[in-house]
Amino acid sequence: MIPSSFAYHKPSTVDEAIQMLQDAGEDAKLLAGGHSLIPAMKLRMNSPSALIDLRGISGLRYIRQEGNAIAIGAASTHHDIIDSNLVQSHLAMMVQAGSQIGDIQVRNMGTIGGSIAHADPAADWPACLIAADASIEMKGPNGTRTVAAEDFFLGLYYTALEEGEIITEVKIPIPAPGTKSSYVKFHQPASRFAIVGCAVMMKSSGGTCQSIRVGFTGVSDMAFRDTDLEDAIRGKELSAANVEAASQVAAAGKDILGDHFASTDYRLHLARVFAARAIHAAS
Amino acid sequence: MGISIEVNVNGEKRHSEVDARLLLVHYLRDTLGLTGTHVGCDTSNCGACTVLVDGKAVKSCTMLAVQANGAEVKTIEGMAENGELHPLQSSFKEAHGLQCGFCTPGMIMTAANLLERNSNPSEEEIRHALEGNFCRCTGYHNIVKAIQLAAQQLT
Numbered sequence: 107m108i109p110s111s112f113a114y115h116k117p118s119t120v121d122e123a124i125q126m127l128q129d130a131g132e133d134a135k136l137l138a139g140g141h142s143l144i145p146a147m148k149l150r151m152n153s154p155s156a157l158i159d160l161r162g163i164s165g166l167r168y169i170r171q172e173g174n175a176i177a178i179g180a181a182s183t184h185h186d187i188i189d190s191n192l193v194q195s196h197l198a199m200m201v202q203a204g205s206q207i208g209d210i211q212v213r214n215m216g217t218i219g220g221s222i223a224h225a226d227p228a229a230d231w232p233a234c235l236i237a238a239d240a241s242i243e244m245k246g247p248n249g250t251r252t253v254a255a256e257d258f259f260l261g262l263y264y265t266a267l268e269e270g271e272i273i274t275e276v277k278i279p280i281p282a283p284g285t286k287s288s289y290v291k292f293h294q295p296a297s298r299f300a301i302v303g304c305a306v307m308m309k310s311s312g313g314t315c316q317s318i319r320v321g322f323t324g325v326s327d328m329a330f331r332d333t334d335l336e337d338a339i340r341g342k343e344l345s346a347a348n349v350e351a352a353s354q355v356a357a358a359g360k361d362i363l364g365d366h367f368a369s370t371d372y373r374l375h376l377a378r379v380f381a382a383r384a385i386h387a388a389s
Numbered sequence: 390m391g392i393s394i395e396v397n398v399n400g401e402k403r404h405s406e407v408d409a410r411l412l413l414v415h416y417l418r419d420t421l422g423l424t425g426t427h428v429g430c431d432t433s434n435c436g437a438c439t440v441l442v443d444g445k446a447v448k449s450c451t452m453l454a455v456q457a458n459g460a461e462v463k464t465i466e467g468m469a470e471n472g473e474l475h476p477l478q479s480s481f482k483e484a485h486g487l488q489c490g491f492c493t494p495g496m497i498m499t500a501a502n503l504l505e506r507n508s509n510p511s512e513e514e515i516r517h518a519l520e521g522n523f524c525r526c527t528g529y530h531n532i533v534k535a536i537q538l539a540a541q542q543l544t
């Protein structure tokens with residue numbers, strides 16, 4: 107399978123890329139790792155007139171501490187992230203999620219910026235970024251703006267990113283001491299994408315949940331924060347019975363996806379089971 | 390059409406004019422004649438097309454040749470040195486890690502990336518590393534053994 111023809115541009119700075127994106131017209135697309143875009147182009151589900159390759163922009167690939175946050179350049183690969191000492195020492199859930207994305211080859215090419223821009227409802231990073239209270243920085247012809255991860259995902263393959271904008275950075279606050287995080291995932295058996303993925307960032311003391319943020323992926327047509335579940339466990343002792351009871355409100359009121367891998371009822375059941383597992387794993 | 394690229398393939402600099410939409414796997418097989426890299430699924434799943442790009446395992450059916458401009462690419466043809474099989478190649482032979490052999494080049498390139506990151510992987514780590522490489526013949530058991538054998542020989 108061969109993609110249809112397109113023009114190819116390789117900028118070396120973000121500003122140059124923004125300019126090229128404007129000049130190339132509305133059918134132009136950014137190319138990061140290509141691991142969502144190229145398969146779609148080969149199937150002719152996507153036929154951009156031009157590709158603007160971000161891999162030549164060295165200033166988009168970094169992972170560093172900035173004040174009290176970890177800043178991840180949008181073109182950092184999944185492998186860069188799970189291999190980072192900084193991420194390993196503060197964000198267990200990012201390592202757990204990243205090492206379950208696809209396979210070695212996918213992790214070597216796919217990027218965090220590409221993953222969140224694509225906004226596949228079964229992608230792993232979105233749940234983590236929501237639970238971690240990350241913010242997403244975008245740059246376009248009108249300057250730079252930042253959106254909280256929980257407000258970024260708006261629907262099926264649909265985000266707050268506007269025409270002409272490039273995601274430049276994901277910024278994750280370093281969790282306060284005593285905070286633990288986890289990501290658990292029920293895999294689609296062939297593609298390895300999430301049928302259900304649950305990310306939890308929780309601070310507990312003396313076996314009681316002090317504060318918690320929960321992000322889900324795979325369950326609905328977009329990743330979301332589950333505040334009902336957070337409210338149901340906050341302030342409670344993290345006993346098996348309490349966690350089990352709280353997990354019953356997981357994904358309540360959401361439009362649950364159903365397909366031939368997991369019906370709506372089964373997905374909701376999985377959301378509850380994986381919510382409980384993720385909370386226990388972060389206790 | 391006609392983008393000029395320079396790729397170091399198996400230690401040799403190659404200059405070519407390519408169409409932007411040319412996939413790396415077709416560049417290797419059709420333009421350079423390196424047919425050791427196979428096309429299995431052509432849908433980014435099976436890993437038969439795996440090569441190393443700057444030392445990292447990549448599915449060459451999911452990368453454009455222009456994306457490899459300036460990179461070092463290693464294919465199965467580049468594994469043997471001075472007529473001697475790479476330990477991964479000889480241990481696949483030794484441990485019966487192949488039957489039809491179609492998946493083998495991809496398996497070996499992924500295994501090379503694994504051993505570069507982890508010189509002494511456990512069985513579980515090997516199986517996790519091969520998630521993106523399908524074999525329809527062997528049942529994987531002897532592939533895992535072959536990689537363990539190669540790991541011993543390489544250390």
Ligand SMILES: Cc1cc2nc3c(=O)[nH]c(=O)nc-3n(C[C@H](O)[C@H](O)[C@H](O)COP(=O)(O)OP(=O)(O)OC[C@H]3O[C@@H](n4cnc5c(N)ncnc54)[C@H](O)[C@@H]3O)c2cc1C
Pocket residue numbers: 135136137138139140141142143144145160180181206207208209212215216217218219220221222223224226228229230231267271272273274297298299300433434
């Ligand atoms: C076999 C296979 C298995 C996979 N399994 C999983 C899995 O288990 N979990 C998972 O989460 N993902 C999985 N993926 C998807 C993978 O993680 C992709 O790499 C990722 O979704 C897209 O990232 P990319 O860098 O490859 O983006 P690309 O494919 O290059 O781009 C994707 C889209 O994002 C846009 N884009 C890219 N970068 C930016 C940017 N900086 N700013 C704005 N827009 C941008 C592009 O224009 C395009 O529309 C899998 C992919 C494959 C092929």
Ligand code: FES
Pocket residue numbers: 427428429430431432433434435436437438439448449450451
């Ligand atoms: S041919 Fe490339 S992954 Fe199957």
Ligand code: FES
Pocket residue numbers: 486487488489490491492493523524525526527
């Ligand atoms: S040996 Fe035949 S596919 Fe693996």
